[in-house]
Amino acid sequence: MTTLPLIDRHAAETAVALALPMLDQSRQVKAVGESGFLHIVVMDPARAPGSCAFEEAILYEYSVGDRSKWDADYAGFARAKAEVSWRSGLDSHVVQTLQPHRLNAGATLLWGSVCLDGIVVGVSGANAWYDEAFAGAIALLIRAEAKARWEQARAKGLFLA
Numbered sequence: 001m002t003t004l005p006l007i008d009r010h011a012a013e014t015a016v017a018l019a020l021p022m023l024d025q026s027r028q029v030k031a032v033g034e035s036g037f038l039h040i041v042v043m044d045p046a047r048a049p050g051s052c053a054f055e056e057a058i059l060y061e062y063s064v065g066d067r068s069k070w071d072a073d074y075a076g077f078a079r080a081k082a083e084v085s086w087r088s089g090l091d092s093h094v095v096q097t098l099q100p101h102r103l104n105a106g107a108t109l110l111w112g113s114v115c116l117d118g119i120v121v122g123v124s125g126a127n128a129w130y131d132e133a134f135a136g137a138i139a140l141l142i143r144a145e146a147k148a149r150w151e152q153a154r155a156k157g158l159f160l161a
Contacts (some may be wrong), residue, residue: 015141112124
């Protein structure tokens with residue numbers, strides 16, 4: 001799998017781990033969503049549409065809650081949302097509400113994914129506006145991890161290893 005040196009699977013894992021206290025706490029709040037489950041999909045920013053199949057571009061996935069108790073395919077929904085953002089380079093809500101002409105056949109009509117500076121994260125399990133917020137928080141944490149790694153690399157020299 002091709003990844004950017006500053007954003008790899010470990011960066012995605014770190015971001016999700018940092019977000020977990022918020023995600024776990026929010027599962028208890030009915031206004032956030034009734035399911036009590038979440039699934040997260042992080043795309044590899046080095047794998048652009050057209051360079052590989054969507055599935056090959058998935059960098060990391062994580063489920064919150066016991067998957068054996070799911071009442072819906074939250075993983076499938078999160079992947080479908082992430083695919084809309086990955087293909088368009090936009091948050092899925094923007095595509096769904098302002099640019100539906102960009103949807104391809106078979107695309108989901110759900111939203112809850114973000115594309116932040118090329119970092120795509122899809123979440124499913126809560127209400128769409130919270131899925132989007134959780135995806136955004138994770139994307140920001142991934143970007144923070146990349147910035148931290150950049151600082152470490154800069155302290156060692158003038159070129160990224």
